[in-house]
Amino acid sequence: MSKIHVSTTVNGDAVEYLCDPRETLLDCLRDKLSLTGAKEGCGTGDCGACSVTLDGRLVCSCLVLGVEAEGKEIGTVEGIAEGDVLHPLQQKFIDYAALQCGICTPGILVAAKALLEQNPDPTEEEVRFWLAGNLCRCTGYDKIIRAVMDTAKDMREAV
Amino acid sequence: MSVAKPLPHDAAPLHVAGTARYVDDIPTPRDTLHLAFGLSTIAKGRITAMDLDAVRQAPGVVLVMTADDLPFANDVSPSIHDEPLLSDGTVNYVGQPIFAVVATSHLAARKAVRRARIDYAEEPAILTIEQALAANSRFEDGPRIYEKGDAEAAIAGAAHVIEGTFELGGQEHFYLEGQAALALPGEGGDMLVHSSTQHPTEIQHKVAEALGVPMHAVRVETRRMGGGFGGKESQGNALAVACAVAARATGRACKMRYDRDDDMVITGKRHAFRIAYRAGFDTEGRILGVSFLHHAICGWAQDLSLPVADRAMLHADNAYLLPNARIESHRLKTNTQSATAYRGFGGPQGMVGIERVMDHAAHVLGIDPVELRQRNYYAAPAGGSAPHTPRSISSEMKENTTPYGQVVEDFELHGMTEALLASSDYATRKAAVAAWNAANPIVKRGIAFSPVKFGISFTLTHLNQAGALVHVYQDGSVHLNHGGTEMGQGLFQKVAQVAASRFGIPLEMVKITATDTAKVPNTSATAASSGSDLNGMAVKAACDTIRDRMAASLAERHQAEVASVRFGNGQVEVGEARYSFAEAAALAYQGRISLSATGFYKTPKIEWDRIQGRGRPFYYFAYGASVTEVAVDTLTGEYRILRADILHDAGASLNPDLDIGQVEGGYVQGAGWLTTEELVWDDHGRLRTHAPSTYKIPACSDRPEVFNVALWDGQNREDTIYRSKAVGEPPFMLGISAWLALSDAVASCGDAYPALNAPATAEEVWKGIRRLGDGI
Numbered sequence: 001m002s003k004i005h006v007s008t009t010v011n012g013d014a015v016e017y018l019c020d021p022r023e024t025l026l027d028c029l030r031d032k033l034s035l036t037g038a039k040e041g042c043g044t045g046d047c048g049a050c051s052v053t054l055d056g057r058l059v060c061s062c063l064v065l066g067v068e069a070e071g072k073e074i075g076t077v078e079g080i081a082e083g084d085v086l087h088p089l090q091q092k093f094i095d096y097a098a099l100q101c102g103i104c105t106p107g108i109l110v111a112a113k114a115l116l117e118q119n120p121d122p123t124e125e126e127v128r129f130w131l132a133g134n135l136c137r138c139t140g141y142d143k144i145i146r147a148v149m150d151t152a153k154d155m156r157e158a159v
Numbered sequence: 160m161s162v163a164k165p166l167p168h169d170a171a172p173l174h175v176a177g178t179a180r181y182v183d184d185i186p187t188p189r190d191t192l193h194l195a196f197g198l199s200t201i202a203k204g205r206i207t208a209m210d211l212d213a214v215r216q217a218p219g220v221v222l223v224m225t226a227d228d229l230p231f232a233n234d235v236s237p238s239i240h241d242e243p244l245l246s247d248g249t250v251n252y253v254g255q256p257i258f259a260v261v262a263t264s265h266l267a268a269r270k271a272v273r274r275a276r277i278d279y280a281e282e283p284a285i286l287t288i289e290q291a292l293a294a295n296s297r298f299e300d301g302p303r304i305y306e307k308g309d310a311e312a313a314i315a316g317a318a319h320v321i322e323g324t325f326e327l328g329g330q331e332h333f334y335l336e337g338q339a340a341l342a343l344p345g346e347g348g349d350m351l352v353h354s355s356t357q358h359p360t361e362i363q364h365k366v367a368e369a370l371g372v373p374m375h376a377v378r379v380e381t382r383r384m385g386g387g388f389g390g391k392e393s394q395g396n397a398l399a400v401a402c403a404v405a406a407r408a409t410g411r412a413c414k415m416r417y418d419r420d421d422d423m424v425i426t427g428k429r430h431a432f433r434i435a436y437r438a439g440f441d442t443e444g445r446i447l448g449v450s451f452l453h454h455a456i457c458g459w460a461q462d463l464s465l466p467v468a469d470r471a472m473l474h475a476d477n478a479y480l481l482p483n484a485r486i487e488s489h490r491l492k493t494n495t496q497s498a499t500a501y502r503g504f505g506g507p508q509g510m511v512g513i514e515r516v517m518d519h520a521a522h523v524l525g526i527d528p529v530e531l532r533q534r535n536y537y538a539a540p541a542g543g544s545a546p547h548t549p550r551s552i553s554s555e556m557k558e559n560t561t562p563y564g565q566v567v568e569d570f571e572l573h574g575m576t577e578a579l580l581a582s583s584d585y586a587t588r589k590a591a592v593a594a595w596n597a598a599n600p601i602v603k604r605g606i607a608f609s610p611v612k613f614g615i616s617f618t619l620t621h622l623n624q625a626g627a628l629v630h631v632y633q634d635g636s637v638h639l640n641h642g643g644t645e646m647g648q649g650l651f652q653k654v655a656q657v658a659a660s661r662f663g664i665p666l667e668m669v670k671i672t673a674t675d676t677a678k679v680p681n682t683s684a685t686a687a688s689s690g691s692d693l694n695g696m697a698v699k700a701a702c703d704t705i706r707d708r709m710a711a712s713l714a715e716r717h718q719a720e721v722a723s724v725r726f727g728n729g730q731v732e733v734g735e736a737r738y739s740f741a742e743a744a745a746l747a748y749q750g751r752i753s754l755s756a757t758g759f760y761k762t763p764k765i766e767w768d769r770i771q772g773r774g775r776p777f778y779y780f781a782y783g784a785s786v787t788e789v790a791v792d793t794l795t796g797e798y799r800i801l802r803a804d805i806l807h808d809a810g811a812s813l814n815p816d817l818d819i820g821q822v823e824g825g826y827v828q829g830a831g832w833l834t835t836e837e838l839v840w841d842d843h844g845r846l847r848t849h850a851p852s853t854y855k856i857p858a859c860s861d862r863p864e865v866f867n868v869a870l871w872d873g874q875n876r877e878d879t880i881y882r883s884k885a886v887g888e889p890p891f892m893l894g895i896s897a898w899l900a901l902s903d904a905v906a907s908c909g910d911a912y913p914a915l916n917a918p919a920t921a922e923e924v925w926k927g928i929r930r931l932g933d934g935i
């Protein structure tokens with residue numbers, strides 16, 4: 001099958017790739033752009049390990065085709081920090097030890113950042129249910145929720 | 160000192176940046192090939208014809224391999240060579256690998272696999288306990304039986320006899336990173352394998368057998384896993400071996416990762432059990448005798464089933480002194496995935512059995528379940544929890560023995576239970592739950608307590624050994640390596656803390672490196688919670704060797720006593736002189752002192768006869784206790800965990816942050832096992848719950864609103880690394896209180912004992928409520 005040329009923006013950088021029309025955005029990010037932060041945990045939209053944003057909207061990149069990225073803006077975990085300066089969420093995840101094996105962490109950070117952008121003052125319940133699509137097998141979630149709540153508080157106080 | 164500090168995971172900065180590399184993230188050579196297995200679609204039978212031409216012609220396919228194409232061993236078993244990599248013509252479960260496709264991409268390999276045409280002569284499959292028993296399909300020639308005293312006589316003479324049988328489901332590991340391996344062929348037949356495994360030495364061993372080369376020709380490296388939980392102790396063998404054989408055949412790098420559905424269909428899970436019990440109690444609620452019958456569903460190959468089923472027997476007492484006990488264990492061979500190691504390694508199943516007995520007895524006798532448990536606890540050691548000398552074990556402690564004859568010398572649960580009951584406000588909340596239930600007909604609440612006593616050591620005694628390799632460079636930086644693997648538990652950080660403490664240097668000076676069979680050979684799996692106990696001690700030994708050499712040379716230089724050389728705060732002091740650690744390292748180098756050492760450790764005191772069921776299999780025990788409160792909707796059976804309170808014993812914790820993380824994650828995973836995680840096979844032996852869409856592990860939304868976790872302020876009475884205790888598996892069993900809390904809520908719907916099976920899914924809870932309501 002002939003490949004399709006895609007021009008898109010990832011974390012603010014213009015990029016291009018050639019992809020099979022059946023390839024997922026997740027595979028394109030990982031295999032063509034070497035952005036391996038997004039992980040495949042299930043490939044069926046059930047685990048959130050592949051979370052990225054597409055024009056600001058949180059999506060499972062395993063359910064998006066690579067060709068659908070044409071002309072869009074993609075945000076991945078690799079773009080969360082500003083150069084060497086960590087995003088407050090990243091710092092809190094370290095401070096709270098909110099990760100163990102770490103493989104769910106990129107997806108959870110992308111999802112949590114998307115939450116805080118649209119709702120800077122979420123309740124504990126809103127955080128719990130927003131992140132319900134991001135499975136973590138290691139932590140039991142407690143530290144994750146506390147890290148997100150505390151980041152939200154700090155960010156509100158900072159503005 | 161770096162030990163005992165709450166420090167984050169060593170790779171946390173990489174994880175939050177998304178740059179921590181797992182096997183599938185390692186950059187590969189341009190022409191790397193990708194593998195996928197073709198799987199059987201029947202549970203039992205023989206392959207009569209196999210047409211793979213269409214597979215070979217599929218786009219991107221480079222090679223197709225069947226058992227006939229394997230040059231040497233066709234075996235990936237960790238135990239008795241009964242597990243072929245590719246089917247030898249017989250089929251033993253739905254999902255068994257039959258052939259392997261090697262193609263230019265992961266997708267091409269997976270698509271090509273579907274083009275196979277395989278004909279089978281199907282045979283009746285053994286899928287249930289009844290079928291296995293009828294066919295006498297089992298591992299070992301008969302049941303194992305461990306006995307203490309005369310259980311039947313004690314039960315016969317008891318005032319109260321309770322009995323019952325329940326089902327205890329298995330559990331999918333659901334490590335978020337699926338199984339993965341990458342093989343890179345080297346010169347002269349050498350092979351480098353990156354594997355997501357808890358047991359690099361086993362991978363090395365199986366790859367060497369498959370390639371017909373000595374172990375020295377195979378190097379296995381494991382930097383990290385995206386979760387293991389026991390599921391990567393033996394289940395990674397197939398991928399690594401297949402990749403290595405394909406890499407040898409093609410001369411190209413070969414990589415394989417299971418798609419999630421394949422992973423769940425192919426790999427083994429926690430053993431499902433059926434447990435029947437009969438127990439006799441006196442009127443005070445003291446247990447006089449108990450008899451357990453374990454039926455373990457082991458799947459088609461032996462794998463690690465024998466030690467798993469043994470460990471279930473070894474935890475049939477949990478925290479209770481059983482004067483008379485009999486445990487009979489049948490290990491049944493079925494046509495399902497080969498059940499394997501999973502956090503707790505059978506211990507949880509055994510423990511659920513006795514907790515069920517206690518819960519049932521409390522209900523029948525009308526005694527508070529915590530009270531009843533406390534009356535049956537093992538005795539506390541004389542003299543509190545301070546480290547003991549061997550002589551301090553009083554003679555009555557000799558009676559404080561488990562059903563397998565080990566004296567319980569370090570029982571912590573009396574104090575822990577009191578502390579947890581107080582901190583969780585148990586009595587008040589128990590009364591509040593009763594009041595709520597009296598007032599509310601639809602939503603019922605339940606509250607329950609459960610204790611954990613978990614034995615630490617591999618029951619296969621020779622596995623209790625570990626090695627380490629430490630280098631100090633002339634700039635004072637330290638390279639650290641040991642046989643343990645990192646799967647998220649924080650082992651690498653804990654062991655690095657040990658190294659930094661021994662040299663008295665900041666943690667940043669210690670480089671943590673990937674587990675590598677070329678650096679430390681003949682390692683045991685990172686399993687049985689033994690990681691920091693064993694590797695921490697081995698690293699300590701290596702560091703101390705180097706430190707002593709440095710000290711001796713400095714002492715000579717300054718005409719001082721060796722004992723007067725002190726390491727601390729990044730400095731080395733000898734008499735009046737003071738050097739930075741880097742200067743001391745440079746001096747040692749110039750003085751031609753070797754700054755590299757290996758370290759070795761073997762656990763003392765243990766000896767065990769698994770046939771007789773006698774000895775001391777465990778160096779010590781780790782303890783924990785939990786209280787869980789739930790709310791149940793009696794119309795639908797749906798429920799929520801409202802609150803969990805935990806007190807856990809990690810000895811003198813090496814790193815409280817990491818240990819609390821293990822406790823929280825363990826509790827949630829244990830509660831998941833007994834509540835929402837249901838594995839369903841259909842009548843044809845097909846696993847119908849093979850993706851997260853149908854198999855429900857706890858999600859973020861399930862987090863208890865109140866979740867209080869604390870570590871017990873104690874220390875190991877045995878001489879472990881800085882008097883810490885192992886913490887990987889024990890907290891898993893804290894989740895038993897969630898199951899008991901559901902039972903408590905259901906019990907409020909009627910008079911009978913709810914007798915829930917596990918997992919207590921919403922459906923099972925609903926059925927339990929109907930049983931009670933209808934009086935049947």
Ligand code: FES
Pocket residue numbers: 039040041042043044045046047048049050051060061062063
């Ligand atoms: S991999 Fe996309 S949701 Fe699981």
Ligand code: FES
Pocket residue numbers: 099100101102103104105135136137138139335385386647
């Ligand atoms: S930290 Fe391992 S899955 Fe979340």
